[in-house]
Amino acid sequence: MTAALIEARALGKSFGPTPVLREVNLSVEAGRGAAVIGANGAGKSTLIRLLAGLSAPSAGGALLFGEPARALAPPLRRRVGLLSHQSFLYPNLTARENLEFYAALYGVDGARAAVAQWLERVALGGAADARVRGFSRGMEQRLALARALLARPDVLMLDEPFAALDADGAALAAALLREAIGRGCAVLASAHSAGAMEELGFAVFTLNRGKLVRPQASAVRQSPPRPSLARQFS
Amino acid sequence: MASFAARSFVAVLRKDLLLEVRGGQSTVALGALSLLVLVVLVFAFNPAGGERGAAAAAGALWVALVFSGMLGATRAVSGESENGCIRALLMSPLDRAALYAAKLAAAFIFMAVAEAASIILMVLFFNLEFDLRVMRLAPAVMLGALGFAALATLLAGISSRLRGGDLVLPLLAVPMFVPALIAGVKASAAALAGAPLGEFAVWLKVLVAFDVLFVAAGYLLFEYVAGEE
Incomplete structure (x- = not known):
């Protein structure tokens, strides 16, 4: 079992x-x-x-x-990955900076490449360097999902x-x-x-x-x- | 493991400073608060120079330090409440002690910037000279800022989770900081009055002792105050 x-x-x-x-x-x-x-x-x-x-x-x-x-x-x-009601994202950081911050906390190998890859996977490659404060709720949810999955x-x-x-x-x-x-x-x-x-x-x-x-x-x-x-x- | 903790510390501190550079809320608010305190006290004391003027200036500087410290520590810790980020930090492999150290470092840097501005304003408002006596203030003020940041960061970890926590922080922090506050005012007054190094150093030692106490307490207890829900 x-x-x-x-x-x-x-x-x-x-x-x-x-x-x-x-x-x-x-x-x-x-x-x-x-x-x-x-x-x-x-x-x-x-x-x-x-x-x-x-x-x-x-x-x-x-x-x-x-x-x-x-x-x-x-x-x-x-x-452990968690996607909550709250996005766990910093509004005054960009999408890329948010993921890079969490990648550093989780010790993700090849963080920069992994972050770029995840941004593309959640269709946020074009908004990678935009601050999260300006994101729609849907964009924020996709980025939060990438954050939860980032460390596999x-x-x-x-x-x-x-x-x-x-x-x-x-x-x-x-x-x-x-x-x-x-x-x-x-x-x-x-x-x-x-x-x-x-x-x-x-x-x-x-x-x-x-x-x-x-x-x-x-x-x-x-x-x-x-x-x-x-x-x-x- | 130690290098991971160090990398985590750098990541959190870097993020806090980046957010501060973007928003500038803490430093601007601390600077404005320090200015307000100094303006009020300079008109209240109407200093005419001499030893009494030095004592009044030292007192005003430390009042500004305490107020700006509370604001700085609250900002450094409560900034994590937005979007529930503190929960993500607590769930991550980040060592709680590294989190405390990063928050303390951020609060200290915010305070140090505000204090540097406060010292310049104090010299101007209290008719002092930019000389060696003002330079001798630096160790007392930096030790005071470190101790208060250590204490206030720990207590902000508690107050940020309470309703009306903004009121709780000063109620807890100020009484606990009073012994260090007295030492800081005495050291600063001695420095500004040009007292012998021995008289000045006694109070610095008291400040160092309180810094060790506050930093050790914060390092050991932050895990419990930040983790409970």
Whole structure:
């Protein structure tokens, strides 16, 4: 059995007396994808934040590579990519400067060439030297996706990756996600609806009032060539 | 590993300075604040030169240093809040101590630039001479700027995560900095009054001791204040 790279074990989170997540069990193995869907306020972003180690669980465990996500050593942090609601980009830096900064932090080999390549891949080659402050939301999302993928992470977590993207942008993002899974990356994404995630072959789960609901047979399409083996324990 | 930490430090500091050059918000605001403080105090004290004038000038300079330091450290740390960049930094392999060191260095540089301008204004407003006595101010002011930047950067890591954090920073930072502030004012007054080197050096040693304390505390604790959510 392949070890899970992303794992939630009876994971719970409360803000004050209000529970946001309850007993969430989920694991994603290398080369697989899982998606969590739900309405606004269902707890999708909280789940991603907990699994990214940015927030402390109130109960249970959030693990990456089998280690507590909050206490990952720097070499393991280097292998994690996160796309959040917030772009993590500096508005007064150019697209190229933003990526070069993160390339330096992640110790990306051949940073300059890698950055130029990623800017082309997300169709921002022509805006490479423009400041992010002037970008549309869609351009910013594509650059944020490039930032998350720049260091070729083994674990990728995406909070609504298709948000703000037009049809071309969404197709580009989908191609990048397929490629990441193809090279063995474990991907966990959140979304409002299942459609695009099913097309990617992700196992789709629903968050309802903080509980992760087992996917109905029709909701999970085990589409070739890499069916998702993300499993829900509960 | 050490070279990676050093490269990360350089990357963060370079980025902060680049953003400052682009925006110029910190340095302009610090300079304006220092000017305001000096103008108010020069009219309040109406200095006539001599030892009392030197003491008044030293006091005014350190008031400007404290205010500009709070603004500089807040800028250096809270700048990361925009678009959630601090989360990306905390998720990256970047060593938290390297992050603290880079933020401290940025805050110190912003303060040092503002202090250099403040010293020039102080000499003009308080009718002092640009001579050796003013040169002797430099070590006291730089040590004070380093200590205050170290303390304020650590505390800004806490206050930037709180509602009303702008109010919390001065409430925490100023009382903790008071002993170093007294040493800095005494050292500066002694330097401006042309006191013997021995009298001046005693206060510098106190400043060095507080700098070691504040820098070590920040280096060790920043990981915890920046990482908690």
